[in-house]
């Protein structure tokens with residue numbers, strides 16, 4: 151009696167095929183099913199493994215004895231299945247294919263209950279048209295399993311008649327299979343192949359299963375109809391040992407012969423409903439080629455829009471790009487973005503003006519690390535601290551080995567430096583206050599605070615730079631008319647630092663003798679002032695260094711006053727020209743002892759380079775000992 155496949159489903163059909171193979175039924179036997187190996191796929195591999203597992207479980211006494219193919223070569227498998235089919239047309243039942251190379255032929259054995267007929271078929275021969283067509287039909291049948299329709303016309307490979315195939319819900323089958331099947335159970339004997347199969351099927355269908363409504367899933371899984379995976383396994387293995395009528399009976403009892411699970415009406419109902427078909431379509435469709443957006447939109451307007459709506463659209467990640475140049479002049483945040491907090495050490499932070507019990511431990515920011523790093527003796531010995539930029543601090547931090555940092559004395563150092571760092575960062579947040587102006591050296595205020603002076607030609611942008619650094623526009627007067635600043639003006643930044651705005655030299659709208667007096671005053675200041683820590687020599691990027699600039703620099707070299715060259719108004723020049731100018735000046739000042747590297751490039755108008763300059767100057771303040 152040929153076994154019907156009319157109601158076979160995706161999952162159920164796969165299982166049927168597998169079970170049929172396990173039973174060793176042959177087409178010609180009248181009670182079995184032709185076993186053809188489908189195209190190589192995950193499921194097919196799993197089938198093979200399942201067969202091997204089954205064979206191992208019952209020994210090689212009778213029933214199925216399918217040798218595992220040496221490779222997953224598809225052609226090989228096809229040839230084998232064709233040979234087996236041809237040979238077994240006239241045999242009773244049971245298939246045993248054994249690969250053996252003898253003059254390019256394969257040994258195919260069909261086994262009955264006890265008799266064994268062996269014949270050799272030349273596999274190099276092209277298969278007959280009939281066989282080819284049958285094979286392709288079966289393959290086509292397999293291919294159509296992922297179609298969206300709930301049913302389709304199928305030409306039966308055996309009878310050649312048209313039949314209607316209804317696909318069962320693959321999710322349902324999988325759910326049944328997985329429920330109660332303990333994947334981690336210790337009873338590994340004989341289960342490996344099947345477990346692998348289940349795993350693989352589950353992998354494929356996991357997405358689909360999830361999408362099924364809970365209600366329908368519960369219907370499938372609850373009550374006495376609940377499928378027990380281990381039970382399935384036991385039956386499958388036992389079936390291998392069952393013979394003849396027992397086998398057939400077993401198949402019929404379990405509903406495997408007609409491609410369905412033996413279930414109660416209650417369980418069949420959800421499969422038959424329209425809703426379930428929709429569900430199934432959705433589930434099957436979800437693993438197929440994704441529909442076009444347009445189609446999805448159309449579908450969502452339909453009756454079953456609740457089932458077709460996909461996952462919520464992914465939010466676009468906002469990418470914040472940090473400009474390499476400082477354009478954050480108006481930003482109060484002094485720290486740079488800290489994306490790698492985890493890689494940074496936890497540091498005890500001393501919070502000023504807070505009682506000790508409020509002092510906290512937290513991860514240091516990269517900027518904080520920067521200050522810790524540049525203070526470490528072993529770093530300072532190798533590098534000029536001004537060469538380390540805060541943005542480099544993370545890299546440097548990572549290059550230092552952790553034990554190195556975790557040394558007790560280093561911890562203490564970090565602790566102390568962190569406190570110092572807080573003072574530094576707050577320096578440029580302090581209110582800029584004018585406190586003294588001097589036309590002659592005797593009028594200079596007492597050098598209580600460390601000083602940073604800004605020198606340069608008239609109209610180069612000294613006063614503007616002071617405003618930009620402190621973000622306090624208007625405190626220092628500026629003008630587009632050269633010669634506005636005519637006295638040495640002293641400004642306090644809190645009680646920590648003093649910034650000094652010097653009168654310009656060179657061309658200015660002033661009398662020659664007045665200009666000479668300014669120049670003399672400036673020279674006196676840079677050579678004699680106690681507490682002067684650095685002189686920023688401002689140079690217009692467009693015009694470059696002038697003889698008077700060099701004159702002042704020579705003087706400072708002689709008196710060993712530390713100075714740093716700052717290119718201003720970089721926004722007015724093409725970047726390439728800024729770079730060229732910077733290189734040119736740096737080359738000339740390499741050999742100078744009092745010159746502090748690197749050369750800074752700023753624009754008070756756009757804020758470019760202001761932050762870097764702030765850091766450098768804050769560092770100057772940190773080095774000061776009171």
Ligand SMILES: Nc1nc2c(ncn2[C@@H]2O[C@H](COP(=O)(O)OP(=O)(O)OP(=O)(O)O)[C@@H](O)[C@H]2O)c(=O)[nH]1
Nearest residue numbers: 609610611612613614628629630633634635654754
């Ligand atoms: N485009 C541009 N203009 C700037 C920049 N810095 C200053 N200026 C302009 O240059 C002119 C002179 O600026 P000041 O800051 O007064 O120059 P100074 O060096 O103090 O000049 P004196 O006090 O006369 O010595 C002003 O008009 C500023 O607006 C800058 O970075 N870019």
Ligand SMILES: [Mg+2]
Nearest residue numbers: 612613634635
């Ligand atoms: Mg000025």
